[in-house]
Amino acid sequence: MRRDIFQAIADPTRRAIMGLIAVQAMTPNAIAEHFNTSRQAISKHLRILSECELLQQEQKGREIYYQLEINKMKEIDQWLAQFKAIWENRFNELDNILATLKNKTDENESTI
Amino acid sequence: MRRDIFQAIADPTRRAIMGLIAVQAMTPNAIAEHFNTSRQAISKHLRILSECELLQQEQKGREIYYQLEINKMKEIDQWLAQFKAIWENRFNELDNILATLKNKTDENESTI
DNA sequence: TATATTTGCAACTAATTGGTTTCTTAATTT
DNA sequence: AAATTAAGAAACCAATTAGTTGCAAATATA
Numbered sequence: 001m002r003r004d005i006f007q008a009i010a011d012p013t014r015r016a017i018m019g020l021i022a023v024q025a026m027t028p029n030a031i032a033e034h035f036n037t038s039r040q041a042i043s044k045h046l047r048i049l050s051e052c053e054l055l056q057q058e059q060k061g062r063e064i065y066y067q068l069e070i071n072k073m074k075e076i077d078q079w080l081a082q083f084k085a086i087w088e089n090r091f092n093e094l095d096n097i098l099a100t101l102k103n104k105t106d107e108n109e110s111t112i
Numbered sequence: 113m114r115r116d117i118f119q120a121i122a123d124p125t126r127r128a129i130m131g132l133i134a135v136q137a138m139t140p141n142a143i144a145e146h147f148n149t150s151r152q153a154i155s156k157h158l159r160i161l162s163e164c165e166l167l168q169q170e171q172k173g174r175e176i177y178y179q180l181e182i183n184k185m186k187e188i189d190q191w192l193a194q195f196k197a198i199w200e201n202r203f204n205e206l207d208n209i210l211a212t213l214k215n216k217t218d219e220n221e222s223t224i
Numbered sequence: 225t226a227t228a229t230t231t232g233c234a235a236c237t238a239a240t241t242g243g244t245t246t247c248t249t250a251a252t253t254t
Numbered sequence: 255a256a257a258t259t260a261a262g263a264a265a266c267c268a269a270t271t272a273g274t275t276g277c278a279a280a281t282a283t284a
Contacts, residue, residue, distance in 0.1 A: 010122035011242080015191075022198055028261065041243055043262065062251040062260050070202070073195045079127075080192065083185040086134055090182070123272080140231065153273055155232065174230050174281040 005075055008052040013037065014045050018054070018068050025058065025067035117187055120164040125149065126157050130166070130180050137170065137179035 009015055017031055028046060032039040046066055049055050054072050058065045121127055129143055140158060144151040158178055161167050166184050170177045 004124075006124075006127065007122045010119045012116075012118075013242085015118065019194065022195060029259090037242085038244065039261080040245085040263095044242075047262085064261070068195075070195055070199045073192065074199065076188070077192055077196065080185065080189055082131065083134060083180075083182055084189065087182045087186065125272085141229090149272090150274070151231085152233095152275085156272075159232085176231070 003048060003051050005052050005054065005072065006079075008049055008054055009076070011045070013041075014049060017042070017045055017049065021055075021066055022068045022070065025056075025065035027063045027065055031066070115160060115163050117164050117166065117184065118191075120161055120166055121188070123157070125153075126161060129154070129157055129161070133167075133178055134180045134182065137168075137177035139175045139177055143178070 009018070013035060016035070020026065020031060020034060028043050029039060031046075032042040035042065046055065050057070052072070054069050056067045056069050058067075121130070125147060128147070132138065132143060132146060140155050141151060143158075144154040147154060158167065162169070164184070166181050168179045168181050170179075
């Protein structure tokens with residue numbers, strides 16, 4: 001049952017939960033009200049997110065407020081960086097091609 | 113069998129495949145040599161990636177060269193943007209607090 | 225033409241997943 | 255003190271998943 005953050009975000013309900021508690025901490029019951037599934041199902045999702053260290057929790061009486069541990073999300077960004085490097089590089093290459101084409105056009109224009 | 117890009121990247125083998133063919137196109141056999149699993153298993157992963165529109169393929173004789181469709185990866189970046197906005201915002205807030213603290217210190221120093 | 229190679233597809237299996245129901249614990253309210 | 259509320263845990267179920275084995279189609283080579 002080794003879980004990682006990529007498995008955590010694979011489920012659409014979990015992604016929705018993450019969006020919900022990204023800014024504001026919420027209790028499991030409050031979260032469950034936003035979905036069609038049972039509180040227990042949400043509770044299991046919260047446990048999975050928790051195992052991935054994606055949650056902060058604060059107990060207040062018998063309520064537990066969960067909030068997204070936003071710093072953990074940087075791990076996805078870091079993984080994505082290798083691909084971002086490629087698409088930005090290709091964009092720059094395209095940029096160079098366009099610039100070269102433009103220069104050639106300018107040269108042609110100057111000979112008119 | 114509705115697949116999305118988040119499910120595609122949930123599997124560690126698939127993420128490894130993606131890293132492998134991000135820069136250079138490769139055949140299924142060549143990809144499979146990098147892993148402990150069978151060629152058929154890799155083939156299934158490629159099919160899943162394909163269904164998520166994460167692959168470009170080019171047939172050359174009886175070989176098929178697969179390459180990552182890097183533009184599709186931007187979808188993850190777009191989803192991540194909402195969280196990035198939060199962590200950058202919090203960083204700026206921290207920045208402001210530090211700046212305020214520094215100003216106060218400067219004021220105190222000027223009264224010495 | 226016969227054989228070998230590359231690949232995809234279908235059927236099957238074991239493990240995992242997301243969900244439900246039921247139960248327990250702990251904290252509040254009446 | 256009794257009833258209610260919030261939440262986690264365990265047992266179970268249907269669906270999905272990642273993998274295997276076996277096979278068929280297409281291309282290349284002898």
